[in-house]
Amino acid sequence: MASLFRFSPHEGKERSFLALYILHALQERPKSGYDLLKEIAEKTGGIWAPSKGTIYPLLKQLEKEELIKGAATEKRAKTLFAVTQNGLTTLATIREMGREHHRKMIQYKNLILAIMGGSEHSVKGLLFDIRAIVDEMPPGTEKQVIAVLEQCRKDLHRIT
Amino acid sequence: MASLFRFSPHEGKERSFLALYILHALQERPKSGYDLLKEIAEKTGGIWAPSKGTIYPLLKQLEKEELIKGAATEKRAKTLFAVTQNGLTTLATIREMGREHHRKMIQYKNLILAIMGGSEHSVKGLLFDIRAIVDEMPPGTEKQVIAVLEQCRKDLHRIT
DNA sequence: GATTGATAGTACGAAAGTGGACTATTTTTA
DNA sequence: TAAAAATAGTCCACTTTCGTACTATCAATC
Numbered sequence: 001m002a003s004l005f006r007f008s009p010h011e012g013k014e015r016s017f018l019a020l021y022i023l024h025a026l027q028e029r030p031k032s033g034y035d036l037l038k039e040i041a042e043k044t045g046g047i048w049a050p051s052k053g054t055i056y057p058l059l060k061q062l063e064k065e066e067l068i069k070g071a072a073t074e075k076r077a078k079t080l081f082a083v084t085q086n087g088l089t090t091l092a093t094i095r096e097m098g099r100e101h102h103r104k105m106i107q108y109k110n111l112i113l114a115i116m117g118g119s120e121h122s123v124k125g126l127l128f129d130i131r132a133i134v135d136e137m138p139p140g141t142e143k144q145v146i147a148v149l150e151q152c153r154k155d156l157h158r159i160t
Numbered sequence: 161m162a163s164l165f166r167f168s169p170h171e172g173k174e175r176s177f178l179a180l181y182i183l184h185a186l187q188e189r190p191k192s193g194y195d196l197l198k199e200i201a202e203k204t205g206g207i208w209a210p211s212k213g214t215i216y217p218l219l220k221q222l223e224k225e226e227l228i229k230g231a232a233t234e235k236r237a238k239t240l241f242a243v244t245q246n247g248l249t250t251l252a253t254i255r256e257m258g259r260e261h262h263r264k265m266i267q268y269k270n271l272i273l274a275i276m277g278g279s280e281h282s283v284k285g286l287l288f289d290i291r292a293i294v295d296e297m298p299p300g301t302e303k304q305v306i307a308v309l310e311q312c313r314k315d316l317h318r319i320t
Numbered sequence: 321g322a323t324t325g326a327t328a329g330t331a332c333g334a335a336a337g338t339g340g341a342c343t344a345t346t347t348t349t350a
Numbered sequence: 351t352a353a354a355a356a357t358a359g360t361c362c363a364c365t366t367t368c369g370t371a372c373t374a375t376c377a378a379t380c
Contacts, residue, residue, distance in 0.1 A: 002201075002209040003338080004177065005165050016366075017164065017271075024275045034328050041162075044267040047260075049162040054367050056329065078328055078375090098276040100207075105272045107204040109288075111177075112265045113295065115184045116258040120302055126309040127291060133316045134283060142283065144319045149286040152312035156293045159304045163368080176336075194358050214337050216359070237345070238358055 004108055007101055009093035018050055019058060023091045026068060026083040033059050033079070062087070164268055167261060169253035178210055179218060183251040186228060186243040193219050193239070222247070259296060266292050 008014045025036060033055050041049040059081060062068045067087035070079040083091075094101075137145055168174045185196060193215050201209040219241060222228045227247035230239040243251075254261075269292070273285065297305055 002206060004208045006338095018367090020275055021271065032328070034326095038327095044271075045263070046162060047264050047267045048164045048271075051368055051370090052329075053332085053369065057366085095276055101272060101276055103205070104207050105269055107207045108268065109265050109292075111181065111204075111208075112261060115180055116255055116261055123294060123302065123305055123309065126306065126313065127294065130290075130309065130313055130316065131287060133313065134287065137316075137319070141319050145283055145316065146286065148312060148315040148319070149283065149290065151315070152308060153286060153290055153293065155308040155311070156290065156297075156305065159297065159301050159308070178337090192358070194356095198357095211338055211340090212359075213339065213361085217336090 004104060007094055007097070009090065009097060012090070012093065015090075015094065016058070018054065019062060020091070020094065022055075022058070022062065022081075023067060023083055023087050026081060026087070027091075030071070030080040030082040032081065164264060167254055167257070167264075169250070169257060172250070172253065175250075175254065176218070178214065179222060180251070180254065182215075182218070182222065182241075183227060183243055183247050186241060186247070187251075190231070190240040190242040192241065262292070262296050266296075 003014075005017055006014045007017065007020055021040065022036060025031065025039065031039070033052070037050065037052065037055060059068065059070070063070055063081070065086075066084055067090055068081045069084050070081045072079055134145055134149075163174075165177055166174045167177065167180055181200065182196060185191065185199065191199070193212070197210065197212065197215060219228065219230070223230055223241070225246075226244055227250055228241045229244050230241045232239055269288065294305055294309075
C-alpha cells in the first residue's frame with residue numbers, strides 16, 4: 001500500500017524517513033550513530049528522537065547494502081559512517097520523486113489540521129484570500145511577492 | 161523516545177496517526193473498516209492508503225479499549241463502527257496537545273524540505289510557513305494576526 | 321586518583337505496520 | 351442470468367521500530 005511515512009524511489013527499495021535523513025545528513029561529514037541521534041533531537045527541539053534500538057540496526061543495514069560505510073576511529077569503540085557513492089545515487093533517485101514526497105507532507109499537514117482543529121474563521125478567510133491573490137499574480141512579480149510574504153512572516157513572528 | 165508519527169495525550173497511551181484519524185472520522189457517522197480505507201485513499205489522492213492488515217486489527221484493538229463500538233448490519237458480514245463517549249474523551253485529550261502536534265508537523269515539513277531540497281524562499285514555502293505560524297498562534301492573538309494578514313493582503317494588491 | 325557525566329554502542333523481547341493470499345457476499349453490467 | 355467488479359473482511363509471515371537494560375570508554379572535576 002502507500003504509507004505516509006515511507007519513501008520510494010521510482011524503482012527500488014522503500015526507505016524509512018530515518019534512513020533518508022541519515023543519507024542526507026552524512027553528506028555533510030562522517031558521523032557516528034550517536035552524533036546523528038544528538039543532531040536530530042537538537043534540530044527538532046526534541047520533537048523527534050529516534051531510539052538507539054532503531055538507529056544502530058538501521059546503520060548496519062545501510063552498511064550491508066553499501067549505501068554508507070563505517071570506519072573505526074583509533075580510540076574509543078566508535079564508528080564514523082560516511083555516505084558512499086551508492087548511497088548518494090539512492091538519495092538522488094528518491095529526490096527525483098520530490099513532488100510526490102512533497103504532496104505526502106501536504107496531505108499529512110491537512111489531516112493534522114483537520115484532526116486537531118485549525119484556525120479561526122476570519123483568519124482562514126484571509127489566508128485563503130492571500131493564497132488566491134498570490135496564485136493569480138502575473139509572472140515577473142515573484143520577487144515582490146516573496147518580499148511581501150517574508151515581511152508578513154516576520155511580522156507574525158513578532159507577535160507574542 | 162519521541163516518535164514523529166505517534167501521538168500522546170498528556171497522560172495515557174500513545175496512538176498511531178491512523179488511530180487518531182479513525183476516532184476523528186467516526187465522529188461524522190458510523191463507518192466500516194472498508195469505508196475508512198476508501199475515504200483515506202480518496203481524501204489523500206492515494207498518497208496514503210493503509211493496508212487492511214493495519215486497519216482491521218486496529219479497529220479490533222480500539223473496540224477492546226471501548227473507544228469505538230462495532231455493530232453488525234443485517235445483511236453482509238459488515239460491521240459499522242461508531243466512536244464512543246470514551247473515544248471522544250480520548251480524542252479530546254490528544255487534541256489538548258495540539259500545539260505539540262503542530263510542531264511535529266512543522267518539523268517534519270522542515271526535514272522533508274531540507275532532504276528533498278526545497279528552497280526556503282519559494283512562494284510556496286512561504287505560504288506554508290505563514291499558514292503554519294498562524295495555526296500555532298496562542299489564543300488571544302487573533303486580532304494582531306488579522307491585522308498582519310490584512311496588511312499583507314493590502315501589500316500584495318499594491319504590486320502590479 | 322576516584323567519581324561523575326557524557327559518549328558510544330549491544331542485545332533483545334514486544335508492539336506495530338505491511339503486503340499478499342484467501343474467502344464470501346452484494347451489486348452492476350453485459 | 352452469468353460474469354465481473356466492488357464490498358468486507360480474515361489470516362499470517364515478515365519487517366520495522368520501540369523501549370529498556372546493560373556494558374564500556376573517555377573527559378572533566380573534585
